[in-house]
Amino acid sequence: MRIIAFIFFLIAPMLVFAQDPENDSFAPPPGEYIASAWIKDNVSAQTTDYSGFIRISTVPPSSSGPVVIAQAEEASIIDGWVRVIGRFTIPEGVTSFSLELVPSATGSYFDDVRVLPFNGSMKSFVYDPLTQRLMAELDENNYATFYEYDNEGGLIRVKKETERGVYTVQETRSSSSKTSN
Structure with missing residues (x-):
């Protein structure tokens, strides 16, 4: 149960991060x-077997070439989604990098x-976007905790995504007693 929050990646699949001296825009410093x-x-x-992947390139090009971040050999698949994670280095002298x-x-969804x-x-x-309720929280490992609500806005279920799948960790049922006059 993934929530596709980055729809624009399906339209513009390459992002370029660069230093603009006039605007002092975002550019990560050298490092891991x-x-x-x-x-x-x-x-x-x-x-x-998933074949979609992330490619990271730098300008000027790194001596080792672009970094490819793809599915690990023993990656867990959760509801049809696979998490890819990888490490890369931005060396000294790089003026920009692209994430493709x-x-x-x-076709793939990212x-x-x-x-x-x-x-x-x-x-x-x-x-x-309509109710302003928290629907998901993604932790430091990019795994989600999903929140489900009833029609009155009360929290009824909390699900946690793990390497072994999605599990319900909390479920609440409530009702109002009806009195007859």
């Missing part, structure tokens, strides 16, 4: 980084794409 994402290939039957989401031959320093941590939150 982690890139991760969830990928689902556009196939009718669930597969265990490369789909499989049948979700929860992250780039962060190797020794950093990140949490993300997904809110329902």
Whole structure:
């Protein structure tokens, strides 16, 4: 049960991060980084071999060439999605880097794409655009905790995504007693 929060990646699959001296825009300093994402290939039957991947290139080019972040040999597949995670280095003298989401031959969906320093941590939150309720919280390992609500807005279920699948960790039932006059 993934929530596709980064729809724009399906339209513009390459992001370029560069230093703009006039605007002092975002550019990561040299060092070790982690890139991760969830990928689902556009196939009718669930597969265990995903061919979508992330490619990271630098300008000027790194002596080792682009870094490819793909499915690990023993990656867990959760509801048809596989988490890819990898480490890469931005060397001294790099003026920009690009992160390219490369789909499989049948097409791929990419979700929860992250780039962060190797020794950093990140949490993300997904809110329902109509009700403003918290729908999901993504932890430091890019696994989600999903929140489900009843029609009155009360929390009824909390599910946690793990390497072994999605599990219900809390479920609440409530009712109002009806009195007859």
